[in-house]
Structures are given as C-alpha cells and as structure tokens.
Amino acid sequence: MDQEQAQNRISELRQQLNEMAQAYYESDQPIAEDHIYDGLYHELVGLEEAYPDLVTSDSITQKVGGQVAAGFTKIIHDSPMLSLGNAFNLEDLQSFEGRIKKLIDEPIEYMCELKIDGLAVSVKYENGQFVQGATRGDGKVGEDITANLKMVESIPAKLNEPLTMEVRGECYMPKSSFVRLNEEREESGQAVFANPRNAAAGSLRQLDSAVVGERQLSTFMYAVANQGDLDVASQEQGLNALDELGLATNHERKVCQSIDEVWEYVQHFQDERPNLAYEIDGIVIKVNNFEDQEAIGYTVKAPRWAIAYKFPAEEAETLIEDIEWTI
Numbered sequence: 136m137d138q139e140q141a142q143n144r145i146s147e148l149r150q151q152l153n154e155m156a157q158a159y160y161e162s163d164q165p166i167a168e169d170h171i172y173d174g175l176y177h178e179l180v181g182l183e184e185a186y187p188d189l190v191t192s193d194s195i196t197q198k199v200g201g202q203v204a205a206g207f208t209k210i211i212h213d214s215p216m217l218s219l220g221n222a223f224n225l226e227d228l229q230s231f232e233g234r235i236k237k238l239i240d241e242p243i244e245y246m247c248e249l250k251i252d253g254l255a256v257s258v259k260y261e262n263g264q265f266v267q268g269a270t271r272g273d274g275k276v277g278e279d280i281t282a283n284l285k286m287v288e289s290i291p292a293k294l295n296e297p298l299t300m301e302v303r304g305e306c307y308m309p310k311s312s313f314v315r316l317n318e319e320r321e322e323s324g325q326a327v328f329a330n331p332r333n334a335a336a337g338s339l340r341q342l343d344s345a346v347v348g349e350r351q352l353s354t355f356m357y358a359v360a361n362q363g364d365l366d367v368a369s370q371e372q373g374l375n376a377l378d379e380l381g382l383a384t385n386h387e388r389k390v391c392q393s394i395d396e397v398w399e400y401v402q403h404f405q406d407e408r409p410n411l412a413y414e415i416d417g418i419v420i421k422v423n424n425f426e427d428q429e430a431i432g433y434t435v436k437a438p439r440w441a442i443a444y445k446f447p448a449e450e451a452e453t454l455i456e457d458i459e460w461t462i
C-alpha cells in the first residue's frame with residue numbers, strides 16, 4: 136500500500152469508526168458489534184503505526200470516546216478518565232510485558248480484574264459523604280449524574296470512614312435485571328435494549344433519576360483516582376481499602392506473578408463468562424505497584440501500565456443494522 140492508498144483507507148476507517156462511536160457513546164444505540172468496531176480500530180492503529188506522519192490529533196486513536204449530552208451539567212475531571220489499550224492473544228500480552236520490562240528492571244506483579252461491560256463512572260466523597268457522580272464523557276469533561284448515581288444501591292451515601300477521595304468504577308446492569316427490563320419493555324411496546332451495557336448506559340444518561348432506581352443497576356469500583364486521605368501503594372491495597380470503606384469491588388481479582396499466570400486467569404474466565412451474573416467483555420491487566428505505574432506512564436489515551444484483553448466474539452455476528460461499509 137502506498138502513502139496515498141494508506142491515507143484513503145485511514146480516512147475511510149476514521150469516518151466509519153466515528154459514526155460507530157457516536158452511536159455507541161452518545162446515543163447508547165450501537166450500530167455494530169464490538170468485535171467489528173475492534174477489528175476496524177485495530178486496522179487503523181496498524182496503518183497509523185506504519186505511516187506515523189498520517190496520524191492527526193483528531194483521529195479516534197488519539198481521543199477517548201464520548202461527549203456530554205444536552206441537558207447534563209458538565210463536570211471537568213480532576214484527572215482524565217482514560218481508555219485502555221487492547222490485547223487479543225497471548226502474544227499481545229507478552230509484548231505488553233516486553234514494553235514494561237524495558238522500563239522496570241525488577242519482577243513485576245500484575246493485578247488481573249474482570250472487564251465489566253457497563254459505563255465508567257467517577258464518584259467523589261467529601262468527609263465520607265457522597266457529593267458528586269460523573270460519566271467519563273470525552274475523558275476530560277463528563278456529565279453530572281449525581282442524582283442518578285444516588286439511586287444505585289451499591290454506591291453508599293456515606294463511607295465507613297470520613298475520607299475525602301475520588302473513586303472510579305463501572306456501573307452495570309446484571310443479566311437478570313436486563314432480561315426483566317426488556318420483557319417489560321416488550322410488553323409495553325417500547326424498544327428493547329441491545330445488551331446490558333447499553334441498558335445501563337441509557338439508564339444512567341437520562342434525566343429522570345426515579346427511572347434509575349427501578350432499573351436495578353449495580354457497580355464495581357476499580358480505581359482510587361485521587362487518593363486524598365487514603366494511604367495505599369498498590370492496586371491490590373487500593374481495592375482492599377475500597378472494600379473496607381463499604382464500596383463494592385469485584386472479588387474475582389487476582390494478583391499474578393507472570394504473564395503465564397495472567398494467561399491462565401484469562402482462560403479460566405473466558406470459560407466462566409456465561410456463568411457470571413453480569414456481562415464482561417475481557418480481562419484488565421494492571422501493573423500492581425503504583426510507583427511502577429507512574430514510572431511506566433501514559434499515552435494520550437490510555438495508561439501504558441494496563442491493558443484490556445478482549446474476549447473473542449461470543450458468536451459470529453455482523454452489523455446490527457445493514458450498513459454498506461467495506462470491512
């Protein structure tokens with residue numbers, strides 16, 4: 136492929152991906168299956184790596200998806216809410232480790248967590264009281280969904296200690312609530328949600344908080360974004376501290392000493408996925424030690440110290456709607 140052909144394909148891919156991302160993040164109504172989006176995105180990353188002078192700052196590879204919807208107050212995040220780089224096989228995970236080992240000259244511990252398929256949220260506490268909740272938005276500016284998150288039972292109004300801090304996590308709809316909700320919607324002639332992720336995102340990003348209470352959403356918190364008063368040195372300690380404070384975390388997590396051990400965890404949960412009460416779309420692997428994380432750093436879009444292994448598509452599906460795109 137010469138430079139001109141690459142430029143044409145890059146433009147085409149960006150346009151397709153932007154349309155898909157807009158439907159997914161802004162309307163909560165995807166027009167393509169995730170694996171189709173991921174495949175096109177992967178192709179774009181490959182082309183931008185091969186032709187670095189064709190990378191532009193407005194490319195979807197350089198931005199966190201999502202915008203603030205009309206009707207919501209904007210919240211500027213104290214620190215950006217980022218995306219995650221992707222891995223699709225063991226080799227990708229080994230390359231991830233290779234990049235880290237160039238920077239950290241000692242044994243690395245990895246925290247493996249389930250990648251919950253919901254909506255990223257930020258929750259702030261002041262002196263132990265829940266004061267503000269936000270969506271990720273474009274990563275820098277999110278939507279104020281405080282009233283909606285107050286209706287989610289697993290987010291306590293008060294922590295077990297009067298700490299000031301920001302936590303981040305995933306708000307999701309359990310599979311059983313999703314089935315019930317769609318049955319009710321079908322009976323009353325309303326459009327059904329495509330999947331629990333869209334049902335959760337659609338519920339949180341609407342303006343009537345009473346509706347959120349009925350939708351039985353739940354959360355797993357996975358990050359201390361601003362430690363504030365909390366004194367923790369690793370992801371493992373951070374998650375344990377969140378448990379003690381009364382926040383819900385996912386207990387299927389595991390600290391692994393090698394990528395081989397990470398891979399065993401990945402395969403185990405790939406098999407277990409249908410038996411879980413909530414949807415997951417992969418495994419998030421994070422360097423455990425916070426000092427190591429800071430030394431490894433960030434790209435414009437994602438931490439370099441973490442990666443999301445994406446499960447293969449559960450069944451071969453094509454576009455949700457008929458789109459005349461060449462893939």
Ligand code: NAD
Nearest residue numbers: 155156159165167168169172218219248250251255357419
């Ligand atoms: P991502 O979903 O790949 O990864 C980042 C997100 O993972 C975080 O924002 C967080 O919400 C979530 N997460 C869940 N569990 C976590 C945990 N334990 N620790 C840390 N984070 C955790 O990134 P993204 O940029 O939001 O979205 C990209 C993905 O969204 C694509 O890979 C694709 O699957 C999907 N997407 C699909 C379409 C479509 O048309 N179907 C369009 C756009 C995006």
